[in-house]
Amino acid sequence: MTRLHVLYFASLRDAAGVDSESVDGTATDLRALYEILQRRHGFTLPVSQLRVAVDGAFARWDDAPRDGSEVAFIPPVSGG
Amino acid sequence: MQRFRLSDVPFDTATLRAELLDARVGAYASFEGWIRDHNDGRHVHGLHYEAYAALAGAEGSRIVDEALSRFDIIDAHCVHRIGDLVVGELAVWVGAVAAHRGPAFDACRFIIDEVKSRVPIWKHERYADGTHDWLHPAV
Numbered sequence: 619m620t621r622l623h624v625l626y627f628a629s630l631r632d633a634a635g636v637d638s639e640s641v642d643g644t645a646t647d648l649r650a651l652y653e654i655l656q657r658r659h660g661f662t663l664p665v666s667q668l669r670v671a672v673d674g675a676f677a678r679w680d681d682a683p684r685d686g687s688e689v690a691f692i693p694p695v696s697g698g
Numbered sequence: 699m700q701r702f703r704l705s706d707v708p709f710d711t712a713t714l715r716a717e718l719l720d721a722r723v724g725a726y727a728s729f730e731g732w733i734r735d736h737n738d739g740r741h742v743h744g745l746h747y748e749a750y751a752a753l754a755g756a757e758g759s760r761i762v763d764e765a766l767s768r769f770d771i772i773d774a775h776c777v778h779r780i781g782d783l784v785v786g787e788l789a790v791w792v793g794a795v796a797a798h799r800g801p802a803f804d805a806c807r808f809i810i811d812e813v814k815s816r817v818p819i820w821k822h823e824r825y826a827d828g829t830h831d832w833l834h835p836a837v
Contacts, residue, residue, distance in 0.1 A: 627750055628820035629832040663834065671818075674752040690750055690818075696833035697747065697778055697819030698731050698790050698810060 619644060620683045624655065625690040634659045648672075649679040652691055667694055701774065702758030704749055704819075706781045711791055714775060722772055723795040727802035729810045731790040733783050737833075741826035744784040750818040754778075761812040765794070768808065769801040776809055778819060 622641045626634045634655075645651035648670045655661070669692040670677050672684065683689065715726060735742055762774050774794040783789060790813065794805040813819075821833045 625750070627818070628748060628822070629834060632832070667834070667836070671750070671753050674756065676753070676757075690753070692750065692753075692818050693820065693832070694834040694836065695814075695816065695818055696821040696835055697749075697817050698814035 620685040622651070622683055622685075623688045624651075625688060627690070628693050630659075630661055630663065630691055630693055633661050643683070645683055647680045647682055648677060648689065651683055651689065652679075655691075663693055668692055700755070700759065701762040702755065702776045702813075703778075704751060704754060704758075704780050705777050706779070708779070708787065709777055709791070711788070711793075714777060714791060715793055718773055718775060718793050718795045720772075722797065724797045725799040725802040726793065726795050727799065727806040728794075729790075729792040729806050730788055731810070733785050733787045733789055735785045737823060740823075742785065743824045743826055744782065745824060746782050746822040747778070747780045747789070748820045748822065749778075749780045751780075754817050754819055757817050758813060761809055761816065764812070765805040765809050769794075769796070769805040770798075771796040771801050771805045774805050774809060776813060778813065778817070780819070 624641050625638045631637050671690040772795045776792045778790045792806050792809045794802045796802040824830045
């Protein structure tokens with residue numbers, strides 16, 4: 619069991635209704651974690667359109683969640 | 699200053715340019731992105747930029763560092779607005795200085811293109827008809 623702090627931005631935050639939440643889970647990697655949260659919140663963006671970051675740095679979808687870390691799902695960006 | 703930064707208030711480009719100029723500089727190229735009144739056929743009233751500040755700062759700085767190693771430039775800076783903006787406001791500025799114009803132009807183009815594709819900043823547009831939307835371009 620890992621406890622994670624998950625951050626949501628832009629349309630993901632709107633869909634989740636919160637900008638962050640604590641998540642206790644048994645997901646074996648970050649992809650599985652997103653898929654669990656996607657079902658919970660009804661996110662329409664597929665994993666293939668997102669990037670993932672851990673503790674402020676880009677991470678890989680097959681990285682295992684680290685207890686106590688901050689995970690952010692990054693929707694397609696639109697700065698500039 | 700940091701080579702890439704987010705600003706939640708309007709900023710002055712003359713000051714930013716002055717920070718880049720010195721006796722070695724023969725060329726200064728800049729890019730300014732402004733809020734326009736339309737997008738995809740819809741009338742835009744204004745917008746909100748949201749950023750994941752910690753990662754945006756790190757990724758933006760990485761982009762400017764890449765430009766410094768890739769092009770024969772002396773220095774480059776980029777500032778991106780966050781928060782609420784109205785039509786006619788400056789959203790993003792890039793400045794690059796070099797001995798000659800070629801690398802200054804190239805670095806400027808590289809930085810704005812990479813910032814638009816990699817830095818975690820999102821645009822939330824408000825339309826004249828009262829609706830609004832996050833822009834999430836298909837990857």
